[in-house]
Amino acid sequence: MTTPDTPLLPNYIAGRWQTGHGHGTTLRDAVTGESLVRVDNTGLNLHEGFVFAREHGGAALRAMSYGQRAAMLGEVVKVLQTNRDAYYDIATRNSGTTTKDSAVDIDGGIFTLGYYAKQGEALGDAKCLLDGERIRMGKDPVFQTQHVLNPTRGVALFINAFNFPSWGLWEKAAPALLSGVPVIVKPATATAWLTQRMVEDVVKAGVLPEGALSVICGSSAHLMDQLQPFDVVSFTGSAETARIIRSHPAVAQRSVRCNIEADSLNSALLDPSATVDSEAFKLMVSEVVREMTVKSGQKCTAIRRIFVPLELFDDAAEAISAKLAKVTVGNPRNETVRMGALVSQEQKRSVLHGIEALCHEALVLFDGSEVPLVDADPEASACVAPTLLGHRDPGQAKVLHEIEVFGPVATLMAYEDEDEAWDLVRRGEGSLVASVYSEDPAFIARAAAELADSHGRVHAISPDVAASQTGHGNVMPMSLHGGPGRAGGGEELGGLRALGFYHRRTAVQASSAALDALAATAAPFKP
Structure with a gap:
């Protein structure tokens, strides 16, 4: 009080x-x-x-x-x-x-x-x-x-x-x-x-x-x-x-x-030619986990939807979940904590309500709340652990493409071919940023051409820029920040x-x- x-x-x-x-x-x-x-x-x-x-x-x-x-x-x-x-x-x-x-x-x-x-x-x-x-x-x-x-x-x-x-x-x-x-x-x-x-x-x-x-x-x-x-x-x-x-x-x-x-339902898209051992796959997994956990997912540019080829859905779920399991959540004053709290109890209630709404269509692939918080009271604190949801046929989903949960939450979605991938990403109706993970410059060029009209920024991550790229969610002053449609225009x-x-x-x-x-x-x- x-x-x-x-x-x-x-x-x-x-x-x-x-x-x-x-x-x-x-x-x-x-x-x-x-x-x-x-x-x-x-x-x-x-x-x-x-x-x-x-x-x-x-x-x-x-x-x-x-x-x-x-x-x-x-x-x-x-x-x-x-x-x-x-x-x-x-x-x-x-x-x-x-x-x-x-x-x-x-x-x-x-x-x-x-x-x-x-x-x-x-x-x-x-x-x-x-x-x-x-x-x-x-x-x-x-x-x-x-x-x-x-x-x-x-x-x-x-x-x-x-x-x-x-x-x-x-x-x-x-x-x-x-x-x-x-x-x-x-x-x-x-x-x-x-x-x-x-x-x-x-x-x-x-x-x-x-x-x-x-x-x-x-x-x-x-x-x-x-x-x-x-x-x-x-x-x-x-x-x-x-x-x-x-x-x-x-x-x-x-x-x-x-x-x-x-609001913005930003996307991450993995090249359909990627394999579980490819560098593009590994880069995507790392970036997704970073975007879900930096500032506890409270970024307007954070990844909310993750699109992967159907045959890599299970591998991606396992790889992302394995990294999320290593994220310690709790009091940021403790040096072992990697992810702190949401900003308020009101925001915590909003995120938990949002997860519940998404779960009407998606399955829970990873639930970080099963691990105790570090130096934090679950009731008094505004901490919410990372949650990865999933849907194998997101073309049939509705709320997954409509509701942005402003916290450490993202949904893994499968696609069968490039045309379906473009269509699914555009279901966000305008976003701040989409990131593309590929080792193929031609695919990156096609993705940029297909997604540019519905995004303020297309961020392409390939092995040759892995060490120098500035991050899906980092807004740099030399590039435009904003987006069409539901992102505000x-x-x-x-x-x-x-x-x-x-x-x-x-x-x-x-x-x-x-x-x-x-x-x-x-x-x-x-x-």
């Missing part, structure tokens, strides 16, 4: 720290259930905060060049590096992650910031971006058109998910701030502490202009109401909430630009492509002399 001295985290909005006037929501230790901190934003003047961010933060950022804003991101990196130990402690307590899993979130976010700091350096003193070459408007070359990208004169609202409180902030904030757009982040309540602490450290270090970065913890009520036509909103979370955001008047009537990352990252979301494209039609003067203040946009 919440103790009277459980601290209430302050929000940073309108250039000052403010606490809510309500009791708030208590954040708890994911393993022990101990109350940690409270979050609340009751009574805050949201309108004042959004106006302050636009008028003060936006103006200050736009007065800087891309190169100056890139240097500013570099200073943010230094602040975060200095406080890494505190972030790891918060992640262990609030998110229940092992040190290795915390690094994916914390160091991944810092790495992404550093990447955009370096990318921005190349844009130098420019204040806007030239999109493409000039185009003649007629026979006389004196009158031409030049497409230009300018930072939007609004605010970027981030409504983030619980699984990546660090990376989820910085992978969005890096291109926004580099673009010259102020950020207001509303972290998911369950794990808001890490986001709030990072913002606090950056604000107190004074490396950003006032109003450039704000954090609001607690309820998201009325946040969307504050958005104006030149603002943007980026959401990561459930498809249900995404539908509410898309139908909000800010988006539907005021044309606020919206980016969504929602959004795009993030992709190098400088991410800047496009925070800019407005305009066609400037003018004389060559005028366009020359414009180009003197601009840099070519080369994503």
